[in-house]
Amino acid sequence: MRIFGIESSCDETAAAAVTDDREILSNVIYSQTLEHLAYSGVVPEIAARAHLEKIDLVVKKALADAELTVSDIDAVAGTCGPGLIGGVVVGATFAKAMSFSLGIPFIAVNHIEAHALCARLTNDVKFPYLLLLASGGHCQICVAHGIEQFEVIGKTLDDSVGESFDKVAKMMALGYPGGPIVEKLANNGNPDRFQLPRPLCSKDLLDFSFSGLKTAVRITIEKHISNEQDKADLCASFQRTVNDVLSYKMNAALCLCESRNIDLDAAVISGGVAANKSIRNSIQIICNKHDVRFCAPPINLCTDNGVMIAWNGVEKALANKFDNLDFRPRPRWPLKS
Ligand code: KG4
Numbered sequence: 001m002r003i004f005g006i007e008s009s010c011d012e013t014a015a016a017a018v019t020d021d022r023e024i025l026s027n028v029i030y031s032q033t034l035e036h037l038a039y040s041g042v043v044p045e046i047a048a049r050a051h052l053e054k055i056d057l058v059v060k061k062a063l064a065d066a067e068l069t070v071s072d073i074d075a076v077a078g079t080c081g082p083g084l085i086g087g088v089v090v091g092a093t094f095a096k097a098m099s100f101s102l103g104i105p106f107i108a109v110n111h112i113e114a115h116a117l118c119a120r121l122t123n124d125v126k127f128p129y130l131l132l133l134a135s136g137g138h139c140q141i142c143v144a145h146g147i148e149q150f151e152v153i154g155k156t157l158d159d160s161v162g163e164s165f166d167k168v169a170k171m172m173a174l175g176y177p178g179g180p181i182v183e184k185l186a187n188n189g190n191p192d193r194f195q196l197p198r199p200l201c202s203k204d205l206l207d208f209s210f211s212g213l214k215t216a217v218r219i220t221i222e223k224h225i226s227n228e229q230d231k232a233d234l235c236a237s238f239q240r241t242v243n244d245v246l247s248y249k250m251n252a253a254l255c256l257c258e259s260r261n262i263d264l265d266a267a268v269i270s271g272g273v274a275a276n277k278s279i280r281n282s283i284q285i286i287c288n289k290h291d292v293r294f295c296a297p298p299i300n301l302c303t304d305n306g307v308m309i310a311w312n313g314v315e316k317a318l319a320n321k322f323d324n325l326d327f328r329p330r331p332r333w334p335l336k337s
């Protein structure tokens with residue numbers, strides 16, 4: 001079975017073809033970084049227009065790279081939310097139009113679920129598994145029991161972790177998106193230089209809060225940052241703090257799973273922030289401590305891509321879960337439990 005996937009929920013226009021044998025036939029991503037660079041963040045209207053401009057080229061290339069014609073595709077999956085609705089509508093409508101014109105099934109994909117299931121494609125993870133979903137739009141810990149069965153056991157009360165990386169970069173005028181830039185600068189910085197708060201880490205709570213950390217970074221910038229080394233030190237200190245918070249929460253989540261006798265196949269980190277090597281290492285250390293297998297998709301599949309959408313399509317197709325063409329795109333779409 002060959003499933004074609006289309007992604008357009010934020011600032012990447014992406015398409016891919018994946019088989020039910022876990023073969024990635026193509027993976028095409030057009031990133032809108034340059035379009036949004038001047039604004040240090042994603043401008044929804046610009047994003048929607050850029051998706052519209054690029055989507056047919058991206059789809060054509062994904063078919064050509066896979067050496068497929070449209071008649072070789074068995075079903076088409078499209079992100080239908082959550083995300084910036086103008087962009088979601090572009091990709092979802094394109095996917096529906098392909099489905100209608102080719103007479104093949106349509107699968108409405110939840111973008112967060114696609115991040116959540118990606119490690120089942122790349123690492124053959126089985127249910128149940130513990131999932132830290134850390135992206136630009138979301139930060140939550142779930143126990144993944146099955147397709148469309150995610151038990152959320154911790155979530156952010158304010159910003160997502162990716163958003164906090166982006167805001168820290170913006171406050172220091174480092175560029176956009178912030179995560180990879182902060183990670184790069186942090187490699188040359190001293191993580192012990194600045195003491196930053198680790199919110200909600202004294203209690204047995206699995207929820208996150210990053211807004212206080214962001215404020216502390218702003219105050220530190222005003223007081224102490226005057227040269228490039230200061231910036232690198234702050235990036236390193238910030239990244240260390242995020243690592244500590246995520247590790248603390250994953251440790252607490254693994255303890256909870258142990259107390260409930262949940263036989264986890266693995267602990268997975270996914271979403272754009274999972275591309276961060278030091279965060280991957282920190283979570284790996286916590287997993288080792290609990291004797292739980294650690295998995296993360298390869299770095300290029302952590303940030304938004306069409307492969308995870310196509311794979312979610314495979315999972316839903318195998319479960320015989322198809323959608324009607326009147327499925328309405330959703331700006332908000334929490335994971336189902
Ligand atoms: O999953 P994603 O591509 O889009 C959403 O679904 O939100 O995640 C994008 C987020 C951005 O906030 C970006 O700064 C962050 O992931 N990110 C990183 C890294 N690469 C991307 N954060 C930390 N370190 C990275 N290397």
Ligand code: ZN
Binds near residue numbers: 272
């Ligand atoms: Zn994403």
